[in-house]
Amino acid sequence: xxxxxxxxxxxxxxxxxxxxxxxxxxxxxxxxxxxxxxxxxxxxxxxxxxxxxxxxxxxxxxxxxxxxxxxxxxxxxxxxxxxxxxxxxxxxxxxxxxxxxxxxxxxxxxxxxxxxxxxxxxxxxxxxxxxxxxxxxxxxxxxxxxxxxxxxxxxxxxxxxxxxxxxxxxxxxxxxxxxxxxxxxxxxxxxxxxxxxxxxxxxxxxxxxxxxxxxxxxxxxxxxxxxxxxxxxxxxxxxxxxxxxxxxxxxxxxxxxxxxxxxxxxxxxxxxxxxxxxxxxxxxxxxxxxxxxxx
Amino acid sequence: xxxxxxxxxxxxxxxxxxxxxxxxxxxxxxxxxxxxxxxxxxxxxxxxxxxxxxxxxxxxxxxxxxxxxxxxxxxxxxxxxxxxxxxxxxxxxxxxxxxxxxxxxxxxxxxxxxxxxxxxxxxxxxxxxxxxxxxxxxxxxxxxxxxxxxxxxxxxxxxxxxxxxxxxxxxxxxxxxxxxxxxxxxxxxxxxxxxxxxxxxxxxxxxxxxxxxxxxxxxxxxxxxxxxxxxxxxxxxxxxxxxxxxxxxxxxxxxxxxxxxxxxxxxxxxxxxxxxxxxxxxxxxxxxxxxxxxxxxxxxxxxxxxxxxxxxxxxxxxxxxxxxxxxxxxxxxxxxxxxxxxxxxxxxxxxxxxxxxxxxxxxxxxxxxxxxxxxxx
Numbered sequence: 001x002x003x004x005x006x007x008x009x010x011x012x013x014x015x016x017x018x019x020x021x022x023x024x025x026x027x028x029x030x031x032x033x034x035x036x037x038x039x040x041x042x043x044x045x046x047x048x049x050x051x052x053x054x055x056x057x058x059x060x061x062x063x064x065x066x067x068x069x070x071x072x073x074x075x076x077x078x079x080x081x082x083x084x085x086x087x088x089x090x091x092x093x094x095x096x097x098x099x100x101x102x103x104x105x106x107x108x109x110x111x112x113x114x115x116x117x118x119x120x121x122x123x124x125x126x127x128x129x130x131x132x133x134x135x136x137x138x139x140x141x142x143x144x145x146x147x148x149x150x151x152x153x154x155x156x157x158x159x160x161x162x163x164x165x166x167x168x169x170x171x172x173x174x175x176x177x178x179x180x181x182x183x184x185x186x187x188x189x190x191x192x193x194x195x196x197x198x199x200x201x202x203x204x205x206x207x208x209x210x211x212x213x214x215x216x217x218x219x220x221x222x223x224x225x226x227x228x229x230x231x232x233x234x235x236x237x238x239x240x241x242x243x244x245x246x247x248x249x250x251x252x253x254x255x256x257x258x259x260x261x262x263x264x265x266x267x268x269x270x271x272x273x274x275x276x277x278x279x280x281x282x283x284x285x286x287x288x289x290x291x292x293x294x295x
Numbered sequence: 296x297x298x299x300x301x302x303x304x305x306x307x308x309x310x311x312x313x314x315x316x317x318x319x320x321x322x323x324x325x326x327x328x329x330x331x332x333x334x335x336x337x338x339x340x341x342x343x344x345x346x347x348x349x350x351x352x353x354x355x356x357x358x359x360x361x362x363x364x365x366x367x368x369x370x371x372x373x374x375x376x377x378x379x380x381x382x383x384x385x386x387x388x389x390x391x392x393x394x395x396x397x398x399x400x401x402x403x404x405x406x407x408x409x410x411x412x413x414x415x416x417x418x419x420x421x422x423x424x425x426x427x428x429x430x431x432x433x434x435x436x437x438x439x440x441x442x443x444x445x446x447x448x449x450x451x452x453x454x455x456x457x458x459x460x461x462x463x464x465x466x467x468x469x470x471x472x473x474x475x476x477x478x479x480x481x482x483x484x485x486x487x488x489x490x491x492x493x494x495x496x497x498x499x500x501x502x503x504x505x506x507x508x509x510x511x512x513x514x515x516x517x518x519x520x521x522x523x524x525x526x527x528x529x530x531x532x533x534x535x536x537x538x539x540x541x542x543x544x545x546x547x548x549x550x551x552x553x554x555x556x557x558x559x560x561x562x563x564x565x566x567x568x569x570x571x572x573x574x575x576x577x578x579x580x581x582x583x584x585x586x587x588x589x590x591x592x593x594x595x596x597x598x599x600x601x602x603x604x605x606x607x608x609x610x611x612x613x614x615x616x617x618x619x620x621x622x623x624x625x626x627x628x629x630x631x632x633x634x635x636x637x638x639x640x641x642x643x644x645x646x647x648x649x650x651x652x653x654x655x656x657x658x659x660x661x662x663x664x665x666x667x668x669x670x671x672x
Contacts, residue, residue: 045657048489048493049492049493050489050492051657068314070315070493071314071315071493071494075489075490075493077489079485081485081486081487081489081490083485084485094328095491095494097316098315098321098324098491098494142490
């Protein structure tokens, strides 16, 4: 478990992180969401020790993070980059040796990973000679080469085609299933919604929400329901305490203070006509995101 | 690829072997990669070999240049003794002055030397249009010449040494300066530097690059030196092995230290830009720092006071000191002071470069300003 406590950081006169605290749980896929320039990359760099924080501290299982802990994190920076003209396996071995692996075991593990990731092409090819999708696989292999105990990935899905996205997803969920903490940032909220266990949402360097997606829904907005009946539902708009979000004749989406209030609406509808559908409605993550960042 | 097959080595049961490589190990890794990348580059190997062979061949040929242009002239003589000791003259003994004139007219000989009682030297040169200078010079009466210092340096030769050493310094500094700069920008541009910085320090990366480039540059210069020595041995040119030994002995340490300084400055300059296209804006000042003192050394090689000043300036010391040593115008301690100044400047340059590098290597976008580069971390 990795915990960030009260992290602050400025560049010149501009403070980009304010008192930021959140936790990445063991075996939890934690989605890190925020608009461009909200401080995600800076936070990740501080977590990796690439940048220093002005204030705050980071702990691993309750102990202050050490250089060895940091070295055990697999990291994928936002803008992809390895050495274009260097053979693929050579760069994996090079990176692994900074983490104390021997040349021999680094090579064995590199070949194993490339095979597992289904790299087409030879490990001795130069990076620039293989397709972008394959370069992406090498980048993932580079983050995993030193048997990391945690993963920090900055926009791992940006620029990927749908097949490559699925492949990357597989690798990440596999990794989290081994009980390791995984933090990744993404702008693709539909993906994040499908994938994550926990969400961390920041806005202009400040934490605005953290928890599971369901928790956030409960915290942030009134629960919503969908009701569809044979007769016109215009009367729902006139009910006290009920807010209609969307209305289309015999179909309505409304929010209510609690389940009892929603059921009262259902009973009233059943009294008027037969009801075709009634169900709680999950607020999509991108709306939740807009709500919390614009609040 | 199945989603349920575990990634090798990510199970918790796998013993965790991950550590962080030590500072020296990390420097070693960077050095190893930098050197391997160059040595496996065909362009690098080719240009190095070409340079070495050209330099060696130049020296080898230089010894035999005079003999290539020299030729033997046939001269008709009535008595061989008068011209026997003159270089480049092959005497053809004839019986009489008339016979000699005949050979000159038919251009079988370039000239004739005949005894003549009228001439103050006792001989007369007969030629068709003009007498060969070597012949008339040798047979003329010359005033007595008293040489006070037979080993006094030739100013033309001094300038030539300056040009040669300067060329070695300049080409190494610029070639390898740009090599280290593009290697820094490559890592910054591709962002691999972020992955590296997650497992090692910026200092280790910079020192590794500076050391690797310096080793390559020294190896290249050493190879060139071997080629020059071989060339000198072939041509029998004793200048390189004899009177140039002292200046070269001073050139080596000054070059080594000065090169490290320049490599560090290039690394720092490169860390300030994000794209190789912008490299010119930060590396040009360094190029000027190398080029201007070098031009000074070549232009003012015969001006003792300017040369003295240049020998204490770190950027020109590597060339100016050997030239002054060759001219014999230095006290024994002067090269030592130059070297000491250079060492101190290099240490300061390393400190400055490390600071700039650490501050700038992660900053992407427009060129990092000097204020940012030297400011607070």
